[in-house]
Amino acid sequence: xxxxxxxxxxxxxxxxxxxxxxxxxxxxxxxxxxxxxxxxxxxxxxxxxxxxxxxxxxxxxxxxxxxxxxxxxxxxxxxxxxxxxxxxxxxxxxxxxxxxxxxxxxxxxxxxxxxxxxxxxxxxxxxxxxxxxxxxxxxxxxxxxxxxxxxxxxxxxxxxxxxxxxxxxxxxxxxxxxxxxxxxxxxxxxxxxxxxxxxxxxxxxxxxxxxxxxxxxxxx
Amino acid sequence: xxxxxxxxxxxxxxxxxxxxxxxxxxxxxxxxxxxxxxxxxxxxxxxxxxxxxxxxxxxxxxxxxxxxxxxxxxxxxxxxxxxxxxxxxxxxxxxxxxxxxxxxxxxxxxxxxxxxxxxxxxxxxxxxxxxxxxxxxxxxxxxxxxxxxxxxxxxxxxxxxxxxxxxxxxxxxxxxxxxxxxxxxxxxxxxxxxxxxxxxxxxxxxxxxxxxxxxxxxxxxxxxxxxxxxxxxxxxxxxxxxxxxx
Numbered sequence: 012x013x014x015x016x017x018x019x020x021x022x023x024x025x026x027x028x029x030x031x032x033x034x035x036x037x038x039x040x041x042x043x044x045x046x047x048x049x050x051x052x053x054x055x056x057x058x059x060x061x062x063x064x065x066x067x068x069x070x071x072x073x074x075x076x077x078x079x080x081x082x083x084x085x086x087x088x089x090x091x092x093x094x095x096x097x098x099x100x101x102x103x104x105x106x107x108x109x110x111x112x113x114x115x116x117x118x119x120x121x122x123x124x125x126x127x128x129x130x131x132x133x134x135x136x137x138x139x140x141x142x143x144x145x146x147x148x149x150x151x152x153x154x155x156x157x158x159x160x161x162x163x164x165x166x167x168x169x170x171x172x173x174x175x176x177x178x179x180x181x182x183x184x185x186x187x188x189x190x191x192x193x194x195x196x197x198x199x200x201x202x203x204x205x206x207x208x209x210x211x212x213x214x215x216x217x218x219x220x221x222x223x224x225x226x227x228x229x230x231x
Numbered sequence: 232x233x234x235x236x237x238x239x240x241x242x243x244x245x246x247x248x249x250x251x252x253x254x255x256x257x258x259x260x261x262x263x264x265x266x267x268x269x270x271x272x273x274x275x276x277x278x279x280x281x282x283x284x285x286x287x288x289x290x291x292x293x294x295x296x297x298x299x300x301x302x303x304x305x306x307x308x309x310x311x312x313x314x315x316x317x318x319x320x321x322x323x324x325x326x327x328x329x330x331x332x333x334x335x336x337x338x339x340x341x342x343x344x345x346x347x348x349x350x351x352x353x354x355x356x357x358x359x360x361x362x363x364x365x366x367x368x369x370x371x372x373x374x375x376x377x378x379x380x381x382x383x384x385x386x387x388x389x390x391x392x393x394x395x396x397x398x399x400x401x402x403x404x405x406x407x408x409x410x411x412x413x414x415x416x417x418x419x420x421x422x423x424x425x426x427x428x429x430x431x432x433x434x435x436x437x438x439x440x441x442x443x444x445x446x447x448x449x450x451x452x453x454x455x456x457x458x459x460x461x462x463x464x465x466x467x468x469x470x471x472x473x474x475x476x477x
Binding site for chain 1 (some may be wrong): 332
């Protein structure tokens, strides 16, 4: 049993890699946690697909505005300097490569950077894609935030995705509860190990040839 | 004199025929033209094709239109939500057809229809199941899918205020699909909280120019506003909070 970091610590770790001045879209679910750890003294602008740049935290009770929601249809606020726009403009921001970073969840990521995060292909399931395919191919950097293993212990990092794809070759980095992986032309490179995880542990868990890039990161 | 105002929601939805394609604005509940949808249900048109981002929430608005059995097909990006039980039931019983479109392609296909674009190439969904059957082309080393416009016979949208020329101002993220749907329908019908005198909307603030709008109807101020100012005191569905919840 190798050590894992908590979802909050992972969110904190991702937040530390987002630089001041970035325009960022945080996907529905766990990636929204990253917002809690963005430094308050830096200007990092959050985009939400339903037409807002400059998204702020949830409002206090009694201050919920049904006209001011995020992509997950939760109540949010707008920070000073925020802008509203219609849907075609919002997706032009993604598709046009204007967002610096998006953080998405995943069912699987392949070693060539393919992302599967919208459907397990289960029979009878109602398909729903939302903005995931547009986000996956749009941002300059697509980060995935996920547990390394499924609840049943299978690796979410795979040689080739078996679930329906969201985007091809679109993921740049995967932040997991065990380690941080970069997608490189030669496959996954381990950038940072968490806790007492070793390269051999990760190779065992994923069944993949992994490049050891931890030394080149200078222990940051 | 140009006067696009109509006296009530029944007149606003007059002429919507069986088999029509109807765009309905809104993202979830935000910007959903609930009063116009209720009027459409009362009006009775059926066999409709609906274009919306979602497939209804709870039992009101679009969900009520679906529950009334008026919708043959829905074109949307995200039908499956925690409160989409009406759609879920109809879909599982095979009583409604679904065309699933990635949200950005949905928006751009609507925009293209309104802008007179015959078709366009989009990188979204390349290499996925949703690319099946679509023409592809490589441009400058990147692969794109050919996407066609989505136009409609009617668009039902919601905005904050209008003048009698149909100029529209929206409110916050309730804007969402309104401005593009307004351009993409033969007849665009906008419900607004208030119709204001011509000239009282700053031309710099007009989001949808009246040219795109055919009918406007005032439906009264939302529960969370007073004289145009946000006062809160509601939940996400716009229902007034009980005193103890505040």
